[in-house]
Amino acid sequence: GQSLEQPSEVTAVEGAIVQINCTYQTSGFYGLSWYQQHDGGAPTFLSYNALDGLEETGRFSSFLSRSDSYGYLLLQELQMKDSASYFCAVRNRDDKIIFGKGTRLHILP
């Protein structure tokens, strides 16, 4: 089977840094991706990691360790508009893209 585990909720303060973790178990692995979804909206793509290491895109960074089946999304200089749900997703050898259940990020002023 396959599964992705991520915390259901995370709370952080405006201006701070927060890390959202994702561990996965899948049949074959072709990369870990991250999405953001605001209430009432559609998910939007943030980042993708196929190889080990850190990928940086502005205030957002994503990390992957294939040997540990683990990745995280790092959000820096948090802004109130970053309050949203964040999903990790993996693509397996059957070309299925499977999502985790999502992490709700609460930001305090």
Added chain:
Amino acid sequence: NAGVTQTPKFQVLKTGQSMTLQCAQDMNHEYMSWYRQDPGMGLRLIHYSVGAGITDQGEVPNGYNVSRSTTEDFPLRLLSAAPSQTSVYFCASTKMGNYGYTFGSGTRLTVV
């Protein structure tokens, strides 16, 4: 470019009725998929397609059919609606080898 277009945005069905959710993309994406989103359950894959004429089942395919006669269109059919199919449905697409989805705006379906 319109991206991924889903219709309708809202729909109420009676138990036992059938309907088709439409999805079209104008980005020449080979890969298209349907997800349903329920509170606390994340996005669950219903069906997906890696190209015209090819479809496959996802995690929760029961009660749904799909077809992919063209690259652009990927309709989702509910055969006999049940209250358990009340959900928000998202269509998404991407190029093969590119792992960043573009999502449609969603269809909020209620089955009474």
